[in-house]
Amino acid sequence: MADYDVPEISGEDGIVDVPNLQPDAMKSHGPWVSKPEFQEAMHFPTDFNMPEDVSDYGNTDTLVENWKERALDKMADLKGRYRSLQVFLDICVKCGACTDKCHYYLGSTDPKNMPVARQDLLRKVYRRYFTFAGKFFGKMGMPGFVGAAELDEDVVKDWYNYYHQCSQCRRCSVFCPYGIDTAEISMAAREILDHIGMGQKYCTEIMGKLNKIGNNLGLPEAALADTLEGLEEDIYDETGVDVKLPLDKKGSEILLITPSADFFAEPHVDGLMGYAKVFHELGLDWTLSSYASEGANFGMFIGSYENMRKVSLRIRKAAQDLGVKRIVFGECGHAWRVAYNFLNTLAGPFDFLDQNYPIPQHVLEITEPALAAGKLKIDKSKNDDKVLTFHDSCNIARGSRMGPKPGGQFDIPRNVIRAVCNNFVDMPADTIHDATFCCGGGGGILTDDLMDIRIKGAQPRMEALKHVTDKHQVTHMAAICAICKSQFTKVIPYYGFSMDMIVSVHQLVSNAIFLTGQLTEEEIEAKEAAEEAERIAAMEARKKAAEEKAAKEAAEKDTDKTKKDE
Amino acid sequence: MQMTIGVIYAVLFWAATLVLVLGVANKIRIYAKVPAPLKIPTTPAPVTQGGVVLRMMQEVFLFKSLFRSDKLLWALGFLFHYTMLLIVIRHFRYVQEPVWGFVQFMQPFGKYAGFLFIIGLLGLLARRLLIDRVRYITAPSDIAMLLLLIMIGVSGLFMSFVSHTDIVMVKAFFRGLLLFDWQPLPTDAILLLHLGLVAILMLIFPISKLLHAPGIFFSPTRNQIDNPREKRHLAPWAAELEKQNKMFLDELE
Numbered sequence: 019m020a021d022y023d024v025p026e027i028s029g030e031d032g033i034v035d036v037p038n039l040q041p042d043a044m045k046s047h048g049p050w051v052s053k054p055e056f057q058e059a060m061h062f063p064t065d066f067n068m069p070e071d072v073s074d075y076g077n078t079d080t081l082v083e084n085w086k087e088r089a090l091d092k093m094a095d096l097k098g099r100y101r102s103l104q105v106f107l108d109i110c111v112k113c114g115a116c117t118d119k120c121h122y123y124l125g126s127t128d129p130k131n132m133p134v135a136r137q138d139l140l141r142k143v144y145r146r147y148f149t150f151a152g153k154f155f156g157k158m159g160m161p162g163f164v165g166a167a168e169l170d171e172d173v174v175k176d177w178y179n180y181y182h183q184c185s186q187c188r189r190c191s192v193f194c195p196y197g198i199d200t201a202e203i204s205m206a207a208r209e210i211l212d213h214i215g216m217g218q219k220y221c222t223e224i225m226g227k228l229n230k231i232g233n234n235l236g237l238p239e240a241a242l243a244d245t246l247e248g249l250e251e252d253i254y255d256e257t258g259v260d261v262k263l264p265l266d267k268k269g270s271e272i273l274l275i276t277p278s279a280d281f282f283a284e285p286h287v288d289g290l291m292g293y294a295k296v297f298h299e300l301g302l303d304w305t306l307s308s309y310a311s312e313g314a315n316f317g318m319f320i321g322s323y324e325n326m327r328k329v330s331l332r333i334r335k336a337a338q339d340l341g342v343k344r345i346v347f348g349e350c351g352h353a354w355r356v357a358y359n360f361l362n363t364l365a366g367p368f369d370f371l372d373q374n375y376p377i378p379q380h381v382l383e384i385t386e387p388a389l390a391a392g393k394l395k396i397d398k399s400k401n402d403d404k405v406l407t408f409h410d411s412c413n414i415a416r417g418s419r420m421g422p423k424p425g426g427q428f429d430i431p432r433n434v435i436r437a438v439c440n441n442f443v444d445m446p447a448d449t450i451h452d453a454t455f456c457c458g459g460g461g462g463i464l465t466d467d468l469m470d471i472r473i474k475g476a477q478p479r480m481e482a483l484k485h486v487t488d489k490h491q492v493t494h495m496a497a498i499c500a501i502c503k504s505q506f507t508k509v510i511p512y513y514g515f516s517m518d519m520i521v522s523v524h525q526l527v528s529n530a531i532f533l534t535g536q537l538t539e540e541e542i543e544a545k546e547a548a549e550e551a552e553r554i555a556a557m558e559a560r561k562k563a564a565e566e567k568a569a570k571e572a573a574e575k576d577t578d579k580t581k582k583d584e
Numbered sequence: 585m586q587m588t589i590g591v592i593y594a595v596l597f598w599a600a601t602l603v604l605v606l607g608v609a610n611k612i613r614i615y616a617k618v619p620a621p622l623k624i625p626t627t628p629a630p631v632t633q634g635g636v637v638l639r640m641m642q643e644v645f646l647f648k649s650l651f652r653s654d655k656l657l658w659a660l661g662f663l664f665h666y667t668m669l670l671i672v673i674r675h676f677r678y679v680q681e682p683v684w685g686f687v688q689f690m691q692p693f694g695k696y697a698g699f700l701f702i703i704g705l706l707g708l709l710a711r712r713l714l715i716d717r718v719r720y721i722t723a724p725s726d727i728a729m730l731l732l733l734i735m736i737g738v739s740g741l742f743m744s745f746v747s748h749t750d751i752v753m754v755k756a757f758f759r760g761l762l763l764f765d766w767q768p769l770p771t772d773a774i775l776l777l778h779l780g781l782v783a784i785l786m787l788i789f790p791i792s793k794l795l796h797a798p799g800i801f802f803s804p805t806r807n808q809i810d811n812p813r814e815k816r817h818l819a820p821w822a823a824e825l826e827k828q829n830k831m832f833l834d835e836l837e
Contacts, residue, residue: 038716099821100619101620102805104618106803108799113718114654114711117721135721150791163724191805192652194649196796324833363622363816363818419627
């Protein structure tokens with residue numbers, strides 16, 4: 019593990035004490051900048067010089083021509099198209115209610131990571147160039163009097179750095195008396211940066227892969243098919259049941275869209291096997307798509323409606339081409355926010371799907387009622403080696419819903435965990451449900467060049483986790499988001515936890531489910547022993563045959579020799 | 585002299601009213617006109633229109649989200665806003681003829697609310713100076729606005745409890761304003777200060793953070809219904825992309 023300054027956690031009450039400010043604690047050049055070729059693929063301007071060194075980030079000679087004018091033009095464009103941006107830039111009263119709510123501020127102590135201060139990086143430019151007060155005091159040479167500021171290189175550098183220390187988790191919007199959502203501001207800021215030559219490498223490269231191949235990992239169809247076949251074999255070996263993970267199966271009833279991390283990363287892949295078992299057991303006819311083999315939509319992170327829509331339309335096309343009747347999403351926070359809230363807008367109307375089901379539907383919206391109705395045979399004791407807690411993913415908790423009732427996004431995953439596990443404990447109330455803390459890696463931050471802020475941003479969650487592991491013997495934390503799972507497995511070792519304590523919710527289902535026709539452990543052992551015996555017998559038979567053959571040949575040789583000698 | 589001052593202040597108040605009404609109306613027009621292209625309610629959110637109205641009322645009248653985030657700030661904010669309401673109700677007597685029974689009933693409450701109003705504001709000011717996080721995000725104008733309100737309150741209280749002005753003449757002045765009829769105004773410095781500061785408050789309303797008052801009703805995270813799966817939500821500019829079958833806005837005709 020590389021050397022980072024890791025915050026200390028006590029686990030006392032599970033809540034991080036609000037730190038004093040340390041200005042510029044996280045001042046940096048920000049994440050790697052995207053090359054013009056990647057920007058071009060996203061339809062962003064490319065007339066800038068790729069900076070040779072991070073010290074050039076945000077300097078005029080590495081930005082697009084007339085960058086200042088174009089940045090202001092983009093701001094004007096966005097505030098004319100997004101009510102959220104226009105209203106939020108105007109109405110903040112700087113009351114400070116949000117200042118202690120951001121996990122990045124709590125973990126890093128940098129005041130520019132307080133939500134209102136992060137917003138002000140953009141708001142001060144808005145005030146200077148688009149409001150009477152800012153223009154008036156700006157002309158008098160004192161824009162700061164009304165919280166306005168000139169747009170210059172330093173402001174751009176701050177934008178790039180601090181808008182990439184926001185995971186767009188919306189925790190601040192819960193606590194703001196006017197619902198001001200910093201995510202909306204940081205999305206707009208990233209969109210502006212993309213238009214002046216400061217795109218973020220991580221997000222744009224990943225979207226490039228998706229647009230070319232169909233998923234964020236760049237996993238081509240053949241590799242995907244191989245992986246799924248391997249998973250089928252794993253399930254067969256483990257259960258003796260032929261559970262399928264179909265790919266591009268036309269005429270299926272359900273198209274499953276899941277984050278591509280589910281195809282290979284741990285513990286994501288165990289969740290995928292869980293969905294497969296649930297579908298199998300419920301007799302659902304389903305398929306994955308190689309064309310739309312990605313649930314996550316990074317278009318949201320960069321605030322680009324157009325790119326987010328382009329990605330979403332792949333799902334619509336896949337659903338139409340495969341002739342499915344339903345679309346179901348796997349465990350992924352940002353994917354679910356885009357799916358639940360935006361998919362109908364971006365890629366609808368879905369009049370060609372079965373209207374008797376929610377469009378789209380979350381896989382937990384299938385599993386939970388099935389468990390409640392006793393349609394799945396469950397042996398809870400299979401998870402008795404664990405005491406579980408549950409991490410609410412921010413985009414699910416504060417940006418979407420599951421089931422018919424508000425708050426279903428909190429109850430449904432917990433109901434599933436309780437239905438398949440005997441031991442469950444919640445973390446402290448101020449750290450769960452809609453007050454949940456981000457894992458520290460959401461919103462386009464899950465990249466190695468941002469490890470420092472990822473580690474610091476995880477502190478509030480780690481503090482809560484430490485509390486339940488110390489006081490309530492919790493051993494595992496379940497999550498329903500690909501980014502949370504990846505971020506935690508990478509970051510929790512820095513806090514002294516073991517990476518395998520992170521589990522998928524459907525992994526727990528997978529452990530506990532007993533499939534129709536599934537062999538018991540003894541039967542599996544017997545089956546394995548029989549297979550082993552069969553293998554040994556076959557090997558011995560081959561060996562024997564070979565020996566016999568060799569002996570025969572030797573005998574023939576001898577005969578030949580005898581004949582020659584004669 | 586009283587007539588000259590009356591004319592100056594009449595012009596000032598007419599101008600301030602015009603700026604306030606037109607400025608706020610213009611902002612409301614902009615907020616209403618700019619579309620919200622995506623469904624972004626902070627969830628859990630109501631699933632019906634009635635639920636949204638209830639949510640909004642709880643925010644506007646009870647400051648519900650603020651209560652969750654900061655109890656001290658909630659208490660100070662609540663004190664300040666509600667005493668201001670009482671004070672404003674009390675001031676209706678200066679323009680009404682006859683004065684409503686309700687306004688008459690509210691006179692003593694509005695009068696003594698002035699003290700709590702000042703206490704609330706001083707508390708808010710103290711927060712800005714004493715809490716390092718709040719100090720960091722405070723611009724000089726934030727302080728100036730609190731001082732403005734405090735001075736309005738103090739000058740008002742001074743006239744109520746220490747040095748009375750000619751209320752009958754003040755009332756005639758404001759009745760005159762309504763009818764575009766010039767009337768004299770007492771030349772007491774404290775009254776002129778009080779009224780001048782109120783006019784400034786009205787003038788800066790549409791160009792400052794005071795826009796939070798109309799703005800909250802347009803906040804998409806609070807005013808949207810959580811029903812994106814049931815009802816398709818589409819902004820006009822996004823509909824244009826579909827109509828012209830284009831992927832990017834700059835490709836639109």
